Every structure is written in C-alpha cells, then in structure tokens.
Amino acid sequence: MSVHEDPTYDVVGIGFGPSNLSLSISLEEHRANVLTDPVKAAFFERQPSFGWHRNMLLPSATMQISFLKDLVTFRNPASRFSYVSFLHAKGRLAQFVNRKDFFPTRQEFHQYLEWAESSMSNVVTYSSAVSAIRLPPGDVPGTSEHLQLEIRDTAGGATRLVNARNVVISTGLQPRMPDGVVRDERVWHSSEFLDRWGRVEPEELKSVAVVGAGQSAAEITKFFHERLPHAQVHAILPSYGYSVADDTPFANQVFDADAVDDYYDGAESARDAFWRYHRNTNYGVVDDADIRYLYQVTYDEDVAEAKRLHYHNLSKVQSVEVDGRGRKVFLKSLRGGKPQPLDVDAIVFATGYAGMDPTHLLGDLDRYCLRDEAGRHRVERNYRLVTTPELTCGIYLQGGTEHTHGLTSSLLSNIAVRSGEIADSIIQRRAERELVPAVAGRLEAGEKRL
Numbered sequence: 001m002s003v004h005e006d007p008t009y010d011v012v013g014i015g016f017g018p019s020n021l022s023l024s025i026s027l028e029e030h031r032a033n034v035l036t037d038p039v040k041a042a043f044f045e046r047q048p049s050f051g052w053h054r055n056m057l058l059p060s061a062t063m064q065i066s067f068l069k070d071l072v073t074f075r076n077p078a079s080r081f082s083y084v085s086f087l088h089a090k091g092r093l094a095q096f097v098n099r100k101d102f103f104p105t106r107q108e109f110h111q112y113l114e115w116a117e118s119s120m121s122n123v124v125t126y127s128s129a130v131s132a133i134r135l136p137p138g139d140v141p142g143t144s145e146h147l148q149l150e151i152r153d154t155a156g157g158a159t160r161l162v163n164a165r166n167v168v169i170s171t172g173l174q175p176r177m178p179d180g181v182v183r184d185e186r187v188w189h190s191s192e193f194l195d196r197w198g199r200v201e202p203e204e205l206k207s208v209a210v211v212g213a214g215q216s217a218a219e220i221t222k223f224f225h226e227r228l229p230h231a232q233v234h235a236i237l238p239s240y241g242y243s244v245a246d247d248t249p250f251a252n253q254v255f256d257a258d259a260v261d262d263y264y265d266g267a268e269s270a271r272d273a274f275w276r277y278h279r280n281t282n283y284g285v286v287d288d289a290d291i292r293y294l295y296q297v298t299y300d301e302d303v304a305e306a307k308r309l310h311y312h313n314l315s316k317v318q319s320v321e322v323d324g325r326g327r328k329v330f331l332k333s334l335r336g337g338k339p340q341p342l343d344v345d346a347i348v349f350a351t352g353y354a355g356m357d358p359t360h361l362l363g364d365l366d367r368y369c370l371r372d373e374a375g376r377h378r379v380e381r382n383y384r385l386v387t388t389p390e391l392t393c394g395i396y397l398q399g400g401t402e403h404t405h406g407l408t409s410s411l412l413s414n415i416a417v418r419s420g421e422i423a424d425s426i427i428q429r430r431a432e433r434e435l436v437p438a439v440a441g442r443l444e445a446g447e448k449r450l
C-alpha cells in the first residue's frame with residue numbers, strides 16, 4: 001500500500017453533503033478567522049463529485065423545507081451563499097418569487113448546492129472514503145494533540161494519512177431493508193432508485209411493487225405509474241393508507257433552532273413528548289399534494305374500470321424469492337391469514353433509513369467515547385462527543401444526534417445554525433490552545449458567529 005502523509009489540519013470533515021458543505025462556509029465566514037490565521041480545514045467525500053441523494057432526484061419532487069432553510073441564512077442572512085443569492089446569480093429571482101411557493105424542486109435545490117460547492121471546492125477531495133480514525137501510532141492517550149485519519153482513494157490511487165486536531169463526522173443516513181431481504185438487480189432500496197431504473201428496460205417491467213408509506217414510497221409509486229403505462233403497480237403499505245406530513249406552523253416549531261435547546265435540556269419525558277406528538281412531521285408520512293394525486297389516480301381508474309394501481313394495506317413483506325427473471329414476494333397481512341404471493345418484475349423497498357452511527361469509523365477510539373444508560377453516545381450541546389479526559393481532540397457529529405438534539409439531527413432545517421455552533425467551538429478551542437486571549441475572550445463572551 002503506498003501511503004501519502006499530509007500536514008496537520010485544524011479540522012477534517014468526513015463526508016461532504018449539505019451539513020459539512022455548510023460547515024466549510026461557516027468556517028470561511030467566521031469573524032475570528034479574520035482576526036487570526038484562517039482555520040486549516042479539509043473535507044473528504046467518497047463520491048466522485050458532489051451529489052445529494054441523486055438517486056431520488058425525481059422530476060417533480062419538491063423540497064420538504066422552505067428555501068430559506070438553506071446552507072447559511074439562519075446563521076448569517078447576509079451570506080453570499082444564500083438561496084436568494086443563488087437565484088440572483090442565475091437570473092431567476094423574480095421568476096422564483098412569482099411562483100409564491102416556499103418549496104423549490106429537489107432538482108433546483110441540488111443546483112443550489114452545486115453552485116455553493118463550486119466556491120468551496122478548494123477544501124474538498126472527492127473519491128476519498130475515510131476508512132479509520134485513530135490515535136497516531138506510538139502516541140499515548142492524553143498527550144496526543146491530533147488524530148490520524150486513513151483515507152482510501154475510491155478511484156484506486158494511494159491511501160492517504162491525514163492528521164487533524166478536530167474531526168467532524170457527517171456521513172449521512174444508512175438505507176434500511178427488512179430483515180432477511182437482500183438487495184439485487186430486481187430488489188432495490190429507494191436510495192439506489194434512479195441508478196437501478198437507468199439499468200432496466202422499462203418494457204420488461206410489467207408488474208412492480210413499492211414497499212412503505214413514507215415520502216420516498218409515494219414518490220416512487222407515482223413515478224412508476226407515470227413512466228410504466230403498461231404495468232401493474234402495487235403499493236404495499238404497513239398502514240391503512242398514506243398519512244399526511246404535518247407541516248402546520250405550530251408543529252413546524254420542532255425544527256426551529258430553539259427547539260434544539262428545549263430538547264437537549266429537557267427531561268426524558270419532554271424528549272419523549274417530542275417524538276410521541278411530532279414524529280408525524282417527518283417519518284412515515286407524505287406531502288398532502290402527493291396523497292391527493294395518488295388518490296385521484298386511484299379514483300379515476302375506478303371510474304374507467306381500468307385498475308392498475310393496487311394497494312395492499314396493513315401488509316408487510318415477509319420474504320422475497322428469485323423466480324426466473326422476476327421475484328415472488330410473500331405479503332403478510334396484519335389482518336391475519338397465510339402469507340400471500342405476489343409476482344413482480346421489480347420491487348423497491350422505500351423502507352427508510354437508520355440514523356448516522358459513528359461507531360464503526362471510531363474503531364478503537366470508541367472506548368474513549370462515553371455512552372448513556374441506553375448505550376448511545378453522549379454528546380455535548382456543541383455536538384462534540386463526550387470523551388474520557390485522555391482524548392483531548394474534538395470529535396463532532398453532524399447527524400446521529402436524534403437522542404440528544406432532537407428531530408433536526410438528520411434534516412436540513414438546522415444545518416446553518418448547527419454548523420455555526422460547531423465552527424464556534426473549533427475556533428474557540430484553537431484560540432485557547434494558541435493563547436490568543438482576545439479572541440478566546442470575545443468568543444466566550446458570546447461574540448460568536450457573524
């Protein structure tokens with residue numbers, strides 16, 4: 001293995017999705033960076049270029065949040081990286097406002113992210129998967145001022161070793177399949193949808209199924225119904241029918257930056273109330289417009305007596321068997337009875353995601369990271385992992401903090417503020433280490449982000 005060793009960075013970010021893209025901008029805009037030497041930051045992303053859930057960029061899919069909850073605005077409304085600046089740069093500001101709609105398409109939001117990324121490309125290296133974080137070989141815990149990261153070149157080049165005083169892990173959600181179901185060329189998870197779709201002949205798909213009752217399931221069901229006019233489309237729902245995503249104003253407050261404090265400082269019963277009352281703002285729920293569209297299509301087919309969109313409600317997939325080129329799916333109804341077979345040419349599991357879990361990346365370092373009674377990582381308010389005193393370097397999480405910081409952990413809603421808080425913490429730690437009392441004092445006194 002040929003290994004190239006880099007200098008020591010103040011901060012290395014693992015993954016370059018919207019969260020760490022927002023952090024890179026926050027570090028660049030930080031007032032303290034103007035007062036002292038700029039923070040030396042590097043980000044490593046395993047994809048060959050920037051991409052945000054590319055396999056779900058379905059043509060008409062819209063964002064689930066306001067365009068104002070972009071990479072920066074809630075931290076710094078005057079930032080040049082705002083969605084409004086993007087629209088202005090593209091010459092579309094007036095046209096966008098004429099729509100009188102807070103929710104851009106996901107394709108346009110992707111363009112925005114790429115536009116912002118193009119100004120930050122000097123800090124990110126693509127085709128680079130971080131495979132391990134460790135104490136530098138030979139270093140004794142408690143004395144080491146940095147961590148070492150091993151970075152695998154996914155394009156086949158040399159492995160790199162990089163040193164960092166702080167690490168920000170932001171590797172995203174993990175696709176979740178039902179137990180015992182294995183993905184293959186005809187059994188897909190929604191996270192790989194457009195890639196898989198691009199590799200099949202649509203005419204071959206005469207019967208398809210979509211599992212789940214969340215936003216991904218509804219969007220893929222709609223897509224199949226539109227793109228496969230010759231096919232039978234089966235929606236397999238664990239519920240009785242699709243439920244609406246609550247984005248009414250009072251409920252939407254759970255995504256406000258202040259709600260993070262209420263969650264973080266709240267008693268276990270308060271945290272439990274967030275989930276009990278407001279899970280339906282995000283999980284297993286669908287936009288009102290998509291529900292109405294699917295219901296109208298279903299009704300129109302009833303009227304025309306030409307049914308090809310079929311619902312199997314109160315049902316789960318028990319198993320999937322290979323059957324020639326197709327697949328035999330066994331559906332277990334919650335009403336009881338024997339599992340019923342369904343023959344399909346392809347099946348998509350829109351069965352959601354598990355939250356980010358840094359355990360695997362942390363490897364041996366995990367033994368310095370403290371956990372709560374339920375075995376989950378303890379995390380400080382500034383998103384730094386709570387560690388034993390011997391581990392002096394900072395390891396921060398962007399994602400995987402639903403148990404400590406609440407519902408925004410895996411979402412875009414709070415990334416501008418969250419990445420500002422992480423930047424504050426990293427810069428404050430450096431100012432303290434380098435004994436720049438003026439900067440450390442001003443940060444301590446609350447003069448933080450721009």
Ligand code: FDA
Pocket residue numbers: 014015016017018019020044045046047051052053056062063064065128129130131170171172173216398399410411412413
């Ligand atoms: P994200 O998953 O975007 O990025 C993580 C990055 O890390 C990836 O680019 C990955 O390749 C990289 N990576 C992983 N492991 C690595 C390693 N070992 N080394 C290097 N790189 C590594 N939320 C919301 O608020 N509004 C919305 O409209 C939507 N829409 C939406 C649509 C779809 C289809 C999904 C699945 C999810 C959403 N979400 C959402 C939620 C979603 O989590 C959120 O939009 C962001 O993707 C969160 O950004 P992150 O950067 O944290 O993760």
Ligand code: NAP
Pocket residue numbers: 056061062063064106177178190211212213214215216217219236237238282283284285315316317350351352353
């Ligand atoms: P999700 O909301 O977690 O929904 C997963 C669905 O699969 C739920 O209905 C779940 O039912 C069901 N399910 C899980 N296991 C199952 C099984 N074994 N059999 C049958 N059903 C099963 O996942 P998602 O729809 O992918 O959404 C994830 C996130 O992405 C959300 O934040 C969402 O807003 C976002 N998203 C956004 C867009 C967009 O911006 N346009 C598009 C897609 C997704 P239970 O609830 O009973 O577990």
